[in-house]
Amino acid sequence: MSAELFSVFYQFADVFAFLILSAAGLAIVFGMMGVINMAHGEFIMCGAYVTVGLVNLGVPLPIAQILAALTAGIIGMIVEFLIVRRFYKRPLDSLLATWGLSLIVTQSMLLIVGSAVRGIGTPEGSFAIGGYTFSTYRLVLFFCAVAVLAGLYIIFMKTRFGVIARATMQNAAMAKALGARTGRIYSISFGIGTALAGLCGALYAPTMTLIPTMGATFVVESFVTVVIGGANVLLGTAPAAVFLAMIRMALNASYGQIIGQIGMLFAVILIIRVLPEGLSSVLVRRGR
Amino acid sequence: MLKLLDGPQTLGRGRIFWSGFLAVLAGALIYPLFADSYDVGNFAYFLIWIFMALGLCLMWGYGGMLSFGQTFFFGIAGYGYGVLAINMGGGTATIAALVLSVVIAMIAAGILGYFMIWGGISGIFFGIVTLSATLVLAFFLGQTAGPEWHIGPARLNGFNGMKGMDPLTVGDFDIEGSALYYVMIALIVVVYIALRMLMNSSVGNVIVATRENPQRAEMLGYDVRKYQLLTFVIGSGLAGLSGALYTSWGQFITPSSIGLPAAAMPIVWVAFSGRNDLTATLVGSFLLLFGFQTITVYSQQAALVLMGALLLATVMLAPQGFVLGIGKLVVGWWGRRRRRDEAAALADTARLQSDET
Numbered sequence: 001m002s003a004e005l006f007s008v009f010y011q012f013a014d015v016f017a018f019l020i021l022s023a024a025g026l027a028i029v030f031g032m033m034g035v036i037n038m039a040h041g042e043f044i045m046c047g048a049y050v051t052v053g054l055v056n057l058g059v060p061l062p063i064a065q066i067l068a069a070l071t072a073g074i075i076g077m078i079v080e081f082l083i084v085r086r087f088y089k090r091p092l093d094s095l096l097a098t099w100g101l102s103l104i105v106t107q108s109m110l111l112i113v114g115s116a117v118r119g120i121g122t123p124e125g126s127f128a129i130g131g132y133t134f135s136t137y138r139l140v141l142f143f144c145a146v147a148v149l150a151g152l153y154i155i156f157m158k159t160r161f162g163v164i165a166r167a168t169m170q171n172a173a174m175a176k177a178l179g180a181r182t183g184r185i186y187s188i189s190f191g192i193g194t195a196l197a198g199l200c201g202a203l204y205a206p207t208m209t210l211i212p213t214m215g216a217t218f219v220v221e222s223f224v225t226v227v228i229g230g231a232n233v234l235l236g237t238a239p240a241a242v243f244l245a246m247i248r249m250a251l252n253a254s255y256g257q258i259i260g261q262i263g264m265l266f267a268v269i270l271i272i273r274v275l276p277e278g279l280s281s282v283l284v285r286r287g288r
Numbered sequence: 289m290l291k292l293l294d295g296p297q298t299l300g301r302g303r304i305f306w307s308g309f310l311a312v313l314a315g316a317l318i319y320p321l322f323a324d325s326y327d328v329g330n331f332a333y334f335l336i337w338i339f340m341a342l343g344l345c346l347m348w349g350y351g352g353m354l355s356f357g358q359t360f361f362f363g364i365a366g367y368g369y370g371v372l373a374i375n376m377g378g379g380t381a382t383i384a385a386l387v388l389s390v391v392i393a394m395i396a397a398g399i400l401g402y403f404m405i406w407g408g409i410s411g412i413f414f415g416i417v418t419l420s421a422t423l424v425l426a427f428f429l430g431q432t433a434g435p436e437w438h439i440g441p442a443r444l445n446g447f448n449g450m451k452g453m454d455p456l457t458v459g460d461f462d463i464e465g466s467a468l469y470y471v472m473i474a475l476i477v478v479v480y481i482a483l484r485m486l487m488n489s490s491v492g493n494v495i496v497a498t499r500e501n502p503q504r505a506e507m508l509g510y511d512v513r514k515y516q517l518l519t520f521v522i523g524s525g526l527a528g529l530s531g532a533l534y535t536s537w538g539q540f541i542t543p544s545s546i547g548l549p550a551a552a553m554p555i556v557w558v559a560f561s562g563r564n565d566l567t568a569t570l571v572g573s574f575l576l577l578f579g580f581q582t583i584t585v586y587s588q589q590a591a592l593v594l595m596g597a598l599l600l601a602t603v604m605l606a607p608q609g610f611v612l613g614i615g616k617l618v619v620g621w622w623g624r625r626r627r628r629d630e631a632a633a634l635a636d637t638a639r640l641q642s643d644e645t
Contacts, residue, residue, distance in 0.1 A: 100598075111589040268417070
């Protein structure tokens with residue numbers, strides 16, 4: 001019996017980790033600047049490619065993953081400096097600009113790298129409970145997702161940077177008047193966001209085939225999680241991921257992946273009809 | 289009725305503009321007499337996509353709703369046409385299949401639009417939800433390879449796409465080659481004129497008012513949501529028309545014409561052309577499609593990189609669109625020169641007037 005229960009938890013953890021890891025970076029950027037980074041999937045791809053490249057050079061996997069996340073973060077800050085910075089007043093235009101960037105990056109990668117790269121296998125190791133065998137790496141992913149949430153909580157709630165960042169989120173002009181360097185805050189937040197995207201790619205790199213268009217596999221999940229989460233990113237993303245993971249898990253188990261994805265989309269469309277402001281609006285109202 | 293052709297919501301008015309319009313139309317009509325049939329077929333192919341661009345221009349430029357879901361409705365109607373044409377048999381029934389598939393796309397737009405618009409979704413989220421729906425449809429159709437995925441005798445065939453439907457046919461006459469070309473030209477003229485009249489009518493003015501300030505429009509007594517839904521259904525229906533025509537043109541459709549990067553293309557055309565004007569969208573989309581097709585022959589990736597770069601450049605250098613900007617420059621220069629040469633009163637006839645935005 002406990003084996004069945006664990007199996008359900010394991011499937012839930014798998015989807016939950018996927019949603020959190022793919023959405024966290026997007027949510028930070030969206031929460032800070034009100035911008036949806038359409039090139040999010042390309043930063044995920046970047047993390048995955050750097051990881052695989054480094055591992056093929058002989059770097060141990062965990063170190064390669066950390067380096068990949070850092071690379072994505074640095075590239076993100078460069079992109080922020082060159083492109084996104086100009087559009088803080090025009091969020092819709094930044095959406096288009098990052099989409100243009102995404103097209104350029106994906107197609108250039110197809111031109112330069114080609115469609116297939118030698119992958120790295122999923123780290124071995126499994127454990128058995130009852131009659132079932134589970135892959136250890138999937139659980140590692142779940143703990144990474146929890147660690148990302150905890151890390152974000154600490155950064156945004158417990159540090160000086162976090163206080164200033166939240167002030168900037170709430171009222172950028174006022175924060176600036178009080179002496180916060182909002183430009184730098186934006187730049188760092190964008191960097192954190194893309195680094196998290198890179199981390200997502202790095203963590204999932206061993207489990208999937210690397211193709212330049214792999215970003216598209218992640219974008220739907222990350223978009224809908226952020227949409228459901230609503231404007232308050234810190235409060236909204238985790239419950240949104242829990243909620244969507246439940247729906248997805250139930251549908252995946254009985255009908256397969258694609259119905260799971262379609263069902264998730266229907267749930268999202270229904271939820272925005274009922275809760276246009278997303279889940280975080282309910283939580284914020286309760287909290288008051 | 290004809291008074292509605294010119295108005296504050298559309299650029300280009302007066303004798304000079306309409307003479308130019310007629311000259312281009314005449315050129316388009318006699319073109320097949322001088323070109324070989326392969327080129328005419330290619331031209332018809334560019335024209336297919338124009339409806340989708342005009343629909344997006346209506347929703348985004350006039351209605352202020354940035355839909356990333358044009359290829360969603362393109363795909364629904366494209367697959368719809370295929371399924372219906374195969375199931376109902378060829379012949380004149382294909383015309384019914386075309387009409388029905390567009391209607392199906394419009395119904396889908398009505399349902400999706402109801403949930404989004406009555407849910408108060410706008411701005412960025414509108415784009416995200418429509419894009420998510422588009423990508424999920426593409427994934428879904430991509431995995432329908434097995435024989436269990438069929439509607440009647442029509443197999444969906446996964447990534448390889450559906451094929452084997454008849455082209456548009458009246459009686460025994462297949463509408464292909466230059467006949468299809470003339471049908472496209474006629475449809476484009478009808479759609480273009482109809483959209484111009486719609487935008488300059490009172491309904492169109494309310495749609496623009498909704499874009500400018502939804503609250504104010506609501507205070508003036510209009511149910512903003514109904515006008516937004518109407519705009520969304522018309523715009524998406526035009527994407528559906530493109531989809532059905534596309535399937536009929538090539539007698540196949542694959543999921544790749546729905547997913548990324550196809551979903552980004554209408555955005556690039558309309559943003560580059562100038563989303564605030566139907567004429568600019570018409571001209572710009574055609575130019576881009578022509579250029580894209582020319583480069584695709586050598587490398588599809590390079591063509592898509594160029595499209596991405598154009599989108600980025602448009603947003604950074606000319607947020608209102610290049611074609612619209614260049615058009616205004618040319619007409620402004622022309623207007624100034626005429627004023628210098630002739631009486632100032634005459635100049636108004638040629639000058640383009642932009643709306644306030």
